[in-house]
Amino acid sequence: MSAPTDRHEHHDHDHPHRHPPRADSDDRLGYYQLMEIAVRELLTEKGIITQEDVRRAIETMDARTPAHGALIVARAWVDSAYKARLLRDADTAIGEVGVAQGAYKLIVVENTQHLHNLVVCTLCSCYPRFVLGLPPDWYKSRAYRSRAVREPRAVLREFGTIVPDDVEVRVHDSTADMRYLVLPERPGGTSGMSEAALAELVTRDSMIGVARARDPA
């Protein structure tokens, strides 16, 4: 690697000049960042928790990914009896594919040729983290949260998802104690594919409802 320099070349002009350095974003803590550190240090000083507990908790949170949701969807695609159990009592059914229950009750909603489901939390950013991991930033944005209930079809179009007018768009506003997972439609041309291969087609966005599952390669 070459030594850092403040002289460099641009594609459209090559005069040497200085650019102001980009400021680090971690040199000043916000109110809540400071509060978090203060509370964490107090709790560890008093021996209530250890730094190892905190690290482990973050590790557990990071281990939850949309791959969990994809296992659930793929099983429902290949096993109609499982799908029926999943739609009736999702918390119990997700255990069958090895996904642990979350702190909130899960409701799975099924997309069909007549119905397209979309999930939002207009009040904050409720999200089924135990099956999808951390929410994408846009899910927490004011624009998505307000527009998903006000003009869902326009939002879907911006994600490249065109829903015909004779298909009902149903928006689920997770305002309280339930969390929602969309069961996308199984793409065509996938008969005979293994459950593991099918799971590869199930994206995070398709389980939020802003997109369809991927077509097979």
Place this chain on the structure above:
Amino acid sequence: MSEADALAPRFRPGDPVRVRRADPPGHLRTPWYIRGRSGVIERLCGAYANPEELAFNRPGYPRQPLYRVRFRQPELWPDYSGAASDTVEVEIYQHWLEPGIKP
């Protein structure tokens, strides 16, 4: 009052309901856009501690029946641009619901 105490459900799936048009102070889980609007009970989700009490570190008992209520989009937004059959489902605690008029 203990955790076991829950109010009896007043509504059943298919019942028409109207969301109270109210603006009490405090922490509310009833979005503004459905207040005063009419919908239909989709399902009873169970009974949960009242979040308006939980927010102030009180136990929230008796637990409130929680419903999913289905609204037709044109009922919420008179100028809704999508299909008239489009819907929104929102979780609403029983104390925010009053009986609606059968269509």
